[in-house]
Amino acid sequence: MSLAADAFVSQLAAAEPWPENATLYQPLKEDQILLSDCASSLAVQAYLRMCGLPVEVVCRVNAEYMSPSGKIPFIHVGNQVVSELGPIVQFTKAKGHSLSDGLDDVQRAEMKAYMELVNNMLLTAELYVQWCDDATAAEISRPRYSSPYSWPLSNILAYQKQWEVRRKMNAIGWGGKTLEQVYEDVSQCCQALSQRLGTQPYFFNKQPTELDALVFGHLFTILTTRLTSSELAERIKSYSNLLSFCRRIEQSYFEDKKGVIVPLIKRSRRGHSSTNQEV
Amino acid sequence: MAAAMELRCWGGDWGLPSVHTESLIVLAYTKFSGAEVTVSPIDWTWKTITATVPELLCGDSAVQEPAQILNFLRKQRFNADYELTARQGADTMAYIALLEEKLRPALLHTFWVDAENYANVTRPWFASRSPFPLNFLVPSCQANTALSRILLTKGEAPLHRITEVEGKIYSDAKECLNLLSYRLGTANYFFGNSPTSLDAFVFGFVAPLHKASLPSSPLQSHLRQLDNLIRFCDSILALYFSSDRPCPLPPVQETMDANLQKLTQLVNKESNLIEKVLLLCFPLLLHGFTVAFGRWMTTSAAAHSTNPTDQTPNPACPLQRALLLPST
Numbered sequence: 244m245s246l247a248a249d250a251f252v253s254q255l256a257a258a259e260p261w262p263e264n265a266t267l268y269q270p271l272k273e274d275q276i277l278l279s280d281c282a283s284s285l286a287v288q289a290y291l292r293m294c295g296l297p298v299e300v301v302c303r304v305n306a307e308y309m310s311p312s313g314k315i316p317f318i319h320v321g322n323q324v325v326s327e328l329g330p331i332v333q334f335t336k337a338k339g340h341s342l343s344d345g346l347d348d349v350q351r352a353e354m355k356a357y358m359e360l361v362n363n364m365l366l367t368a369e370l371y372v373q374w375c376d377d378a379t380a381a382e383i384s385r386p387r388y389s390s391p392y393s394w395p396l397s398n399i400l401a402y403q404k405q406w407e408v409r410r411k412m413n414a415i416g417w418g419g420k421t422l423e424q425v426y427e428d429v430s431q432c433c434q435a436l437s438q439r440l441g442t443q444p445y446f447f448n449k450q451p452t453e454l455d456a457l458v459f460g461h462l463f464t465i466l467t468t469r470l471t472s473s474e475l476a477e478r479i480k481s482y483s484n485l486l487s488f489c490r491r492i493e494q495s496y497f498e499d500k501k502g503v504i505v506p507l508i509k510r511s512r513r514g515h516s517s518t519n520q521e522v
Numbered sequence: 523m524a525a526a527m528e529l530r531c532w533g534g535d536w537g538l539p540s541v542h543t544e545s546l547i548v549l550a551y552t553k554f555s556g557a558e559v560t561v562s563p564i565d566w567t568w569k570t571i572t573a574t575v576p577e578l579l580c581g582d583s584a585v586q587e588p589a590q591i592l593n594f595l596r597k598q599r600f601n602a603d604y605e606l607t608a609r610q611g612a613d614t615m616a617y618i619a620l621l622e623e624k625l626r627p628a629l630l631h632t633f634w635v636d637a638e639n640y641a642n643v644t645r646p647w648f649a650s651r652s653p654f655p656l657n658f659l660v661p662s663c664q665a666n667t668a669l670s671r672i673l674l675t676k677g678e679a680p681l682h683r684i685t686e687v688e689g690k691i692y693s694d695a696k697e698c699l700n701l702l703s704y705r706l707g708t709a710n711y712f713f714g715n716s717p718t719s720l721d722a723f724v725f726g727f728v729a730p731l732h733k734a735s736l737p738s739s740p741l742q743s744h745l746r747q748l749d750n751l752i753r754f755c756d757s758i759l760a761l762y763f764s765s766d767r768p769c770p771l772p773p774v775q776e777t778m779d780a781n782l783q784k785l786t787q788l789v790n791k792e793s794n795l796i797e798k799v800l801l802l803c804f805p806l807l808l809h810g811f812t813v814a815f816g817r818w819m820t821t822s823a824a825a826h827s828t829n830p831t832d833q834t835p836n837p838a839c840p841l842q843r844a845l846l847l848p849s850t
Contacts, residue, residue, distance in 0.1 A: 352701035356616035363619040435612035
């Protein structure tokens, strides 16, 4: 969206309070959604829960095409539609809910830098593993992505998506990397996050911010998703403070009053469902 | 020590050692870490279209991409990040990711996609530095690569048009420059008093934007308002890239043998101890010496004088005579 449209939307957003019937759209949980989309969606859900804003999660087959930017997830609030975590944070800020108001300029710069680190490394690595690794693409990504459609549309859409992602990877210089190098990059990213978190409960001491929501979304999804190889999850498990961070956020924000953990995602990626499991 | 290292990069202009961002990052890091590399610009050679720039050649191995080159130099013990803590190392990674995501698309657009800048500045420069007939090919190849990179990373499907993303990438870039300015504050470098790899990256991204004479650039005018970033670039150019004075030495670290280091520390400690002891003892010694001398003078004066009524007080020890004055 252009800057003028952004300003206009912010003005409209500020006019009304958060409604009760806000909805978040994502692809089907059981059969269709992929690792990277699931991570983004979980990050947005965590952020909205941290702000205390109610939102209903609705699964639709064509969520990707409904989204204004083509990316998952997007929220439908009042008569506005906003997609991706960055614009959603600005949208909620215009409505008066913000988690990062207490930070000073240097801390805000650090927070934005770490969010870009997660987007640059973790999200790109997830896309690489899903679409550029032939085994994973053939066994998991293409079947899942095209599951709602019948042949020949399913084949066409799956290969088109794979081609787009591979083009993007080549443009940013990840096309020549091997899987081992990608795992190494993920390890370094997790090491940086682990160093930054240290022994604190959240990244900026006592209060969670959007950075905590984003890191939780990605790490939790990687840890609880079964792919062709569990190397990615193993790399993250070697950092114990990140594991306890994920557990803490899951218990604080995704547990309803009876102490039952709300099912976040179904773990399996191979077609059969399973109950929610411990991290 | 390492074999001779050669760095292939684009040449310099506008007061910079190189006009290419990645080459500038590597050049700055070699200066900060004290690595001796011979710089061979690829200008006017066929490498302008065949080589991936920058490229470091050391013996048989060739390393490309700034991050890989910096890792290689660190392994060769040219490490400008030696004094960073683990958390500062993590911050470095995060800020480099911020530069790549937020600032790079706008810089690519400013130099390669914006029609006025491309026609007046970038294209003539690169065409003049490439041999015939590559001067027709090299600028347009790079411009196409830049455009496709911006659209693929920032363009929103299904309408891949550059006009829709321009506003967004420039506002992201201005925000990124503001964040860097907040982080730098009034310090000379981002971490402490000596430059590190983050300083090299920021210099590589910001210096071309600062020094190039671009006809139309809102981003450049925004940068001009951030005084501390301008001062940062100018001071690095003056300290490390001016031909009339030698570069500041990098902090000396593991180049010394470990044993030799321990020995020098021990010797330093001992000499410090001796100095302290001497300093403490010197006044005591002086006092003792004056007392002894005074006593010797009085004993020798008493031995020489036989007149008991000689009441003239001995100036050498007035105190003693004063004590012995009888009450008459």
